[in-house]
Amino acid sequence: MAKKEYAFYPGCSSQLKASAANYLTSTRSLCRVLDIKLTEIPDWNCCGASIGYAEGGELPRLALNARNFALAESHLPGQDIVATCAACWLSARETKERLDASAELMRETNEALAAAGLHYKGEVAVRHMVEVLIEDFGYEALAQPVVKPLAGIKFAGYVGCQTNRPFGIAGESFENPMYLDKMVETVGGEAVTGYDQKVTCCGGALAFSEAEKSQKQIRDIVESAYDHGADMIVTPCPLCQANVEIYQSEINKKQGTKFHMPVLYYSQLMTVAYGGSAREAGLDGQLIRAEKLEEIAAKG
Amino acid sequence: MSGERYRNSFLREVEHNVEEGHWVKMCMQCGVCSGSCPFGPHWAHPPQELFMMIRAGKREEVLGSDAMWMCTSCYNCVVRCPRKLPITHIMHGLANYAHRLGLAPKNQPTRQFAKMFWDNLSKTGRVNELKLSLGLYFKDGFKQGIRNALAMKDIGLGMLKAKRLNPLELVKPHACKGAKDIHAILAKAKEIEDRRKGLSA
Structure with a gap:
């Protein structure tokens, strides 16, 4: 069994032959060395990024991120969601904080998710790969395999x-x-x-x-x-x-x-x-x- | 028209209908946000001025301004604001509200790009980077599009060579299997949000 397991959210730019394909390649490589198992959230979708605001509004963007949360909760229970992209991490974390803070937004978001038979319980944790490396491993452990x-x-x-x-x-x-x-x-x-x-x-x-x-x-x-x-x-x-x-x-x-x-x-x-x-x-x-x-x- | 019920108070309208708008009255006009903005000099009205204009009821001037469209979402203003206003979100919210009401400046480049971005991602659930770039180059017609594409051809070829761009994205894009689910979720979310704000479809 791998040392650590996470629900991986690579994001649109870190796909094969997308603009940050080399970020994905190198992340996979370093995870092999550190014995980190990244399992992609099945069928994850775009986070909406910041620039999605103009057409997306607030609730649709929250719902987009909450779909990923719901999928992670049901397919990869108990695993932290880990993003490598700054925008993915930010959008997901903002969504998590807003939904945690407002029962009304949580209710409305779940009403939207129900249109696709999904439900978000509110249990995920959202983290950046850098947090995983620094907090779950630490600089000393990261220096070991050099x-x-x-x-x-x-x-x-x-x-x-x-x-x-x-x-x-x-x-x-x-x-x-x-x-x-x-x-x-x-x-x-x-x-x-x-x-x-x-x-x-x-x-x-x-x-x-x-x-x-x-x-x-x-x-x-x-x-x-x-x-x-x-x-x-x-x-x-x-x-x-x-x-x-x-x-x-x-x-x-x-x-x-x-x-x-x-x-x-x-x-x-x-x-x-x-x-x-x-x-x-x-x-x-x-x-x-x-x-x-x-x-x-x-x-x- | 929408907003009629707030006729005497644009501040109240912003508080009810703009993302994080309830924070506007907390601004103490220190100007740290404006001084911290990477695009600061390009704002017709920097954030703290927009906040004062909202309180002064300058509805058309605010919603018709291209100021908040200068926000790069860098969050510098947010972390520096002594009153902890989520300024970035308020700027997004103002721009979105103006766009939704049809009051935002036409042909504002970030407004155009932001709409293209959202339409692009919501189609399959994932951003199609190639279609997004081409859409941007060709937004002002075919001739200008060719000119734009030629100007950027070295970068495009470089990306192709680096395997960071795939021409097949045009025919067989990265896509979510649940694209239809996503359409349903987004439509429902928009319906709920519009209902809450008293905006009709």
């Missing part, structure tokens, strides 16, 4: 918004959370200090609708990583990863910068440090190749 320390690579820990606010990781501050830096150090990398764009917003979904305004944010995030001597950026959020990596070429084109900064997930760092191959770490999923990590992964 066989290839990421020595000599400097990482700018870009936490972003929704893994940090409004819930964040217990015991961390909103303005300067340290867990990502600690995770970098746990796998033998160097966390750059004073990275002042650690919790800056990348524009989120508005990278699509307000491209110029968002690209100004992204420019600050990348530029500061260079200013602080980073070789790579590391993040826990799939939208941060995508926005900050993908739009560098656009910013270069429009503003004459020469950005070429790899943007990785913590799960990719851990997989390489645990001895996984470049493929197992999803490094083939980078638009901007993380060559220094590839070199470590290729070493015998």
